Amino acid sequence: MxxxxxxLQKEFRQIFRDKTLLKxxxxxxxxxxxxxxxxxNFTVKNINLSIxxxxxxxxxxxxxxxxxxxxxxxxxGDNPSFLESYVLIENDxxxxxxxxxxxxxxxxxxxxxxxxxxxxxxxxxVKALVGSGxxxxxIMDYNNDIRSQLLQPTTFNLMPTxxxxxxxxxxxxxxxxxxxxxxxxxMLITLVGxxxxxxxxxxxxxIGTIEQINVTPLKKYQFLLGKLIPFWIIGMIIFSIGLMIAxxxxxxxxxxxxxxxxxxxxxxxxxxxxxxxxxxxxxETQQQAQSLAFFFLMIFNLMGGLFTPIDSMxxxxxxxxRLIPISYFINVMRMVVLKGSAFSDIxxxxxxxxxxxxxxxxxxxxxxxxxx
Amino acid sequence: xxxxxxxxxxxxxxxxxLLALDDISFEVNKGELFGLIGPDGAGKTSLFRILTTLxxxxxxxxxxxxxxxxxxxxxxxxxxxxMPGKFSLYQDLTVEENLKFFAxxxxxxxxxxxxxxxxxxxxIEPFKKRRAGxxxxxxxxxLALCCALIHKPEVLFLxxxxxxxxxxxxxxxxxxxxxxxxxxxxxxxxxxxxxxxTLCDRIGLIQSGKMLSVDTPENVLKAxxxxxxxxxxxxxxxxxxxxxxxxxxxxxxxxxxxxxLSFKTENGNSQNEVVVFLKEKGHDEIEMxxxxxxxxxxxxxxxxx
Numbered sequence: 035m036x037x038x039x040x041x042l043q044k045e046f047r048q049i050f051r052d053k054t055l056l057k058x059x060x061x062x063x064x065x066x067x068x069x070x071x072x073x074x075n076f077t078v079k080n081i082n083l084s085i086x087x088x089x090x091x092x093x094x095x096x097x098x099x100x101x102x103x104x105x106x107x108x109x110x111g112d113n114p115s116f117l118e119s120y121v122l123i124e125n126d127x128x129x130x131x132x133x134x135x136x137x138x139x140x141x142x143x144x145x146x147x148x149x150x151x152x153x154x155x156x157x158x159x160v161k162a163l164v165g166s167g168x169x170x171x172x173i174m175d176y177n178n179d180i181r182s183q184l185l186q187p188t189t190f191n192l193m194p195t196x197x198x199x200x201x202x203x204x205x206x207x208x209x210x211x212x213x214x215x216x217x218x219x220x221m222l223i224t225l226v227g228x229x230x231x232x233x234x235x236x237x238x239x240x241i242g243t244i245e246q247i248n249v250t251p252l253k254k255y256q257f258l259l260g261k262l263i264p265f266w267i268i269g270m271i272i273f274s275i276g277l278m279i280a281x282x283x284x285x286x287x288x289x290x291x292x293x294x295x296x297x298x299x300x301x302x303x304x305x306x307x308x309x310x311x312x313x314x315x316x317x318e319t320q321q322q323a324q325s326l327a328f329f330f331l332m333i334f335n336l337m338g339g340l341f342t343p344i345d346s347m348x349x350x351x352x353x354x355x356r357l358i359p360i361s362y363f364i365n366v367m368r369m370v371v372l373k374g375s376a377f378s379d380i381x382x383x384x385x386x387x388x389x390x391x392x393x394x395x396x397x398x399x400x401x402x403x404x405x406x
Numbered sequence: 407x408x409x410x411x412x413x414x415x416x417x418x419x420x421x422x423x424l425l426a427l428d429d430i431s432f433e434v435n436k437g438e439l440f441g442l443i444g445p446d447g448a449g450k451t452s453l454f455r456i457l458t459t460l461x462x463x464x465x466x467x468x469x470x471x472x473x474x475x476x477x478x479x480x481x482x483x484x485x486x487x488x489m490p491g492k493f494s495l496y497q498d499l500t501v502e503e504n505l506k507f508f509a510x511x512x513x514x515x516x517x518x519x520x521x522x523x524x525x526x527x528x529x530i531e532p533f534k535k536r537r538a539g540x541x542x543x544x545x546x547x548x549l550a551l552c553c554a555l556i557h558k559p560e561v562l563f564l565x566x567x568x569x570x571x572x573x574x575x576x577x578x579x580x581x582x583x584x585x586x587x588x589x590x591x592x593x594x595x596x597x598x599x600x601x602x603x604t605l606c607d608r609i610g611l612i613q614s615g616k617m618l619s620v621d622t623p624e625n626v627l628k629a630x631x632x633x634x635x636x637x638x639x640x641x642x643x644x645x646x647x648x649x650x651x652x653x654x655x656x657x658x659x660x661x662x663x664x665x666x667l668s669f670k671t672e673n674g675n676s677q678n679e680v681v682v683f684l685k686e687k688g689h690d691e692i693e694m695x696x697x698x699x700x701x702x703x704x705x706x707x708x709x710x711x
Contacts, residue, residue: 040510044499051498242494246553249488251480252511341412 037252037384041260049234049264058231063222063272070218071211081165082110084119084128093141097176100268101132106168111362117154123155130154142180172213173220177365204372215284216367223299224306224360227269229327231357232312233260236323239314258399262307270296280371289374298380301388302363308394309359334360362387391398408433408559409592410440410457415466418613426452428615429466432607434594439587441700442605449615450596451491454565457594458488471560475583485536486552491566493546497539501530501549504538505556512557517637522589527552544575551582560588562586564595567600568602569689580605600702611705618708623701630699630707632656633672636664637680639689648687652680657710667702 049055057078083101085246087094101107110128122128133151152169156162205212238244247257273296280286288295310327317323336342336349336359344352355361361381369375410433413678419425429447434440438442442450455461457470459479473481493503505527505555511517520527530548533541547567554562564583568576570614580602583593595606602607611618611626619626639645646665649658652678677694684692687706699707 037510037513040507043501044496044507048498048504167519197542209500241497242490242492243496244494245460245490246488246494247511248460249483249486250508250511253512400420 037255038256038259041252041256042263045264051267055230058246059268060228061276063226064279066222067215067276068283068337068367069216073282078161078164078168079106081107081161081168082122082127083107083165083169084101084111084113084127084131085109086113086116086119086131086133088136089134091361092135093139093180094141097134097138100176101169101172104168104172106165116151120153123153124156126155128155129158129161130169132169143184154273196351197281211284212286213368213372213384214340215280215286218366218369219273220360220363221304221335221338221340222276223269223364225271225331226272226394227265227306228310228313229324230268230330231265231307232313232317232323232327233320234265235311235314236317236320238315240319248368254399254402258311258402262311265310266300266303268300273299275383283360288371290370294377294380295370296365298363298370298384299388301384302359305391305394306389308398311398312394315398334358336389338360338363357360359387359390376390389406407669409436409438410434410468410470410633412453412457412468412593413466415453415456415463415468416450416628417461417463418604427456427463427617430612430615430617431466432617432620436592437587439568439592439593439605439607440585441594441603441609442594442610442612443598443600443603443705444596446613448612450612451565452615453562453656454594454596455489456491457487458563471527474605478594484557485560486641487559488586489550489554489555489562489564489567492552492571492697495538495546495550495553500535500537501541504549505552508553514557518557519556521588522558523552523555525585526555531576543571544578547571547575547579551579555586556611559591561592568597568599572618576602579589594595599698603701611703611708613705613709618705625667626701626704627699630704632668632707634693634697634699634703635677636661636665636693636697637667638664639684639692641689644687646688646708648684648689649680652706657706659706661700661702664697666697668707680689 049059085098087098091230102109111119111122113122116131118135119128119131119133123131128130131151131153133153135151137266138148150173152166154162154166201263238247275293275297277288309330313323313326313330317326337344337347338358339355340360344355344361347355366375366380366383412433415427415430416425417432418425423496428450430453442453452461457468458461459475459482462476468596469475471485473479473485475482496507499507505516526548530541530545530552533545538546540551551564551567554564557584559686568579571579573649576599583595584605588591597603603626606623609626612621619629621629637645637649641694642660642663642665646658646660649655649667651663654671656670656671658665658667660666667680681692681694683694
């Protein structure tokens with residue numbers, strides 16, 4: 035016990051003396067939590083729309099003003115021909131071209147129908163998809179307006195129509211940061227936990243202090259615990275800071291039990307520290323460790339369901355995400371924070387992450403040999 | 407009773423392609439100051455790593471203080487002090503903290519064995535609040551020695567402790583080792599400096615993983631088989647090439663301002679023959695005298711045979 039106390043004391047001393055490391059551990063997550071959720075926003079705004087109006091009627095004018103009053107679109111150019119608008123797309127100045135044909139008003143009123151032409155620049159897939167979606171719904175809306183004007187209002191609708199009205203549960207306004215903040219917090223814990231542990235142990239290898247430690251009677255587990263416990267505690271602290279930021283900067287108050295979140299975090303940190311430990315056993319220099327950790331953490335972050343929903347990934351990719359511990363924690367965080375899920379809802383997540391932890395740590399300990 | 411024994415130890419790296427140690431056997435007695443002398447890459451560090459239980463030998467077996475380095479490695483770790491060639495204490499901890507930390511992991515305290523390190527520690531005590539990384543080279547060595555001694559080890563392993571240390575600090579360091587010997591600590595020290603060999607009780611000359619000779623420095627010197635001559639002339643560079651072409655030359659190499667020369671077969675006339683040969687080659691101001699071989703000469707001689 036006395037030895038353990040000294041080993042921990044030494045580790046904490048070293049961490050708190052490394053000013054750069056301290057900044058990385060505490061200031062970076064705070065800044066990222068304040069910046070990322072605001073910036074990493076999928077709500078598409080400022081879609082550049084180029085209009086080619088061949089009709090110049092009061093209907094087309096009304097239609098155009100309806101589009102721009104939605105607030106999603108910006109006029110990128112009002113051109114007399116499609117070809118001129120197309121140049122705008124080529125120069126990346128326009129995202130969508132809307133062509134209103136000649137006789138738009140006349141055909142709508144007399145022939146009960148008219149076709150519009152929309153050309154979308156799909157280089158930025160998200161913007162194209164969302165933008166044309168918005169535009170379509172505005173056209174539908176406009177269509178309904180005209181119908182109600184032209185058709186004689188009757189007591190009963192002649193044609194039955196299905197109107198779909200959806201209500202969003204757990205995040206009624208689909209506020210982006212409400213589900214991003216818990217996810218980003220998990221990402222930060224993973225970065226700090228996985229990366230820092232790996233770097234810290236490899237540093238001892240690199241500067242040779244591990245040689246000196248290895249010839250002492252210090253036990254393998256004592257040395258490793260001395261490395262893991264400080265980062266376990268630091269992970270807890272960062273998480274707490276993150277929850278505070280979520281509350282005071284974003285007004286996110288977890289609906290579920292906070293104790294449950296900490297319980298899951300405790301297990302998750304065990305797993306992710308094991309991941310860092312495993313990397314450290316394969317790397318000889320801090321540079322190698324950094325590259326290895328970067329490779330895996332990149333996959334973790336992009337495939338863990340933080341930015342893109344796992345359900346929309348192809349089957350094989352979904353299988354990969356099942357091997358990624360971060361995906362379980364992001365899921366659990368969103369469930370507990372937004373939905374108020376209880377222990378029974380997350381027990382399998384907990385079990386899987388725990389088993390992963392056992393495997394990663396076990397593998398690392400076997401691989402970390404005192405005698406080569 | 408020997409304190410360290412090596413019995414036909416071999417070690418290869420890179421899947422048996424690189425031979426680091428080739429069938430090495432020798433013994434070091436209790437309380438002896440044993441020097442392992444050899445150039446860089448001779449296998450000194452590999453040997454140290456095997457004896458300090460950091461590396462497993464491929465063949466052979468070795469004991470330290472009666473314990474087998476493979477089977478009883480745990481017992482060995484408690485009774486040895488190891489100072490690796492590279493400074494490997496915590497640079498971001500202070501002098502005092504390093505010492506305390508190593509005392510603790512060896513389950514002892516600084517106070518308990520303070521007598522042993524006092525003479526060395528007093529020299530670095532003024533800097534005890536300074537971080538180890540900010541110490542000068544000589545100070546670092548002293549701190550590393552203190553940390554290796556803090557648990558009063560039975561055997562002390564010092565891997566090139568004086569490499570990169572100035573001449574004054576080197577002499578001080580060897581004086582410290584001499585005084586540690588009085589505490590009956592067995593010391594195995596390696597060095598690439600041939601002049602330090604004479605300070606050891608016994609030395610082992612090692613080259614390319616092979617032990618060339620193990621004996622006291624005096625006996626190693628005595629064992630030099632031929633007479634050794636120091637020779638110089640106006641054009642030393644030409645002299646070297648000419649002498650190497652001389653048919654009776656066994657070895658000729660530069661040593662300081664002179665060339666050292668030994669003959670294949672020597673009779674009373676050999677010296678004159680060389681001078682005549684050199685005069686024919688156009689050398690003047692030839693100066694030739696007999697000289698005593700140094701450890702370096704012995705080493706070079708052993709490499710040739």
